[in-house]
Amino acid sequence: MQLMRAEKVGIMRRTISALALLVSLVACKQQESAKAPSETLSITDAVVRLAPIESRPAAAYFVIHGGKTPDRLTAVSSSKAARIELHESMMQGGMMSMKPLAGADVPAGGQLAFKPGGNHAMVFGIDPAVKPGTSIPLHFTFQSGATIDADAKTLAAGDDMSMEMHH
Numbered sequence: 001m002q003l004m005r006a007e008k009v010g011i012m013r014r015t016i017s018a019l020a021l022l023v024s025l026v027a028c029k030q031q032e033s034a035k036a037p038s039e040t041l042s043i044t045d046a047v048v049r050l051a052p053i054e055s056r057p058a059a060a061y062f063v064i065h066g067g068k069t070p071d072r073l074t075a076v077s078s079s080k081a082a083r084i085e086l087h088e089s090m091m092q093g094g095m096m097s098m099k100p101l102a103g104a105d106v107p108a109g110g111q112l113a114f115k116p117g118g119n120h121a122m123v124f125g126i127d128p129a130v131k132p133g134t135s136i137p138l139h140f141t142f143q144s145g146a147t148i149d150a151d152a153k154t155l156a157a158g159d160d161m162s163m164e165m166h167h
Contacts, residue, residue: 041067041106041142046152047161048123048136060084060121060138060152061161064104064112072143073112074103080136082125089117098122103143116161132156 046062064073076084086101096117104119106112114120123136130136135151142148155161 039068041065041071041146041148043138043140043148043150046138046150048126048130048138048152048154049159049161050126050130050132050154050156052157054128058123058126058154059116060123061114061116062121062138062150062152063114064106064140066106066108066110066112067146068108069144070108071106071146072103073106073140074143075141076121077139077141078123078137079139080127080130081123084124084138085122086119087122088119106142130154132159 042065044063044065046060048058048060050058060076073086076086078084086104087098088101089096089098091097101119104112104114112119126136132154134154136154138150138152140148140150
């Protein structure tokens with residue numbers, strides 16, 4: 001009886017040690033993958049801020065994560081919008097101005113953020129059924145031929161974006 005109990009304790013200790021080792025290996029791997037850049041082109045934090053007046057264009061913001069090789073965003077489109085144009089905001093003579101962009105370079109393993117006050121996408125002719133709190137599908141096209149589909153959360157004109165954009 002005493003011998004069986006000692007064997008059970010030994011088995012339990014080995015099992016607990018093996019589980020602890022496994023948990024620490026998984027934790028290390030997760031930490032490693034969190035630090036390592038993604039090997040594939042991806043889009044995160046996609047948000048569309050709707051215009052205060054329905055007939056005016058909305059603005060789309062997002063973060064592009066570069067893959068193994070550099071690429072170039074050439075277009076964004078949506079089945080819920082008439083057209084989407086890439087734009088750049090800049091200060092000129094003390095005033096904020098915008099100019100269209102033909103595309104935007106995405107560095108390999110890096111990030112390119114489209115955010116308020118910088119690069120953004122102007123979304124024209126949004127479907128009137130799109131309201132704050134819904135989403136709008138965005139289709140991203142890259143020079144390499146890659147395409148990515150992402151759903152962008154829609155926000156009202158005055159909504160705070162700080163919780164939406166994580167980068």
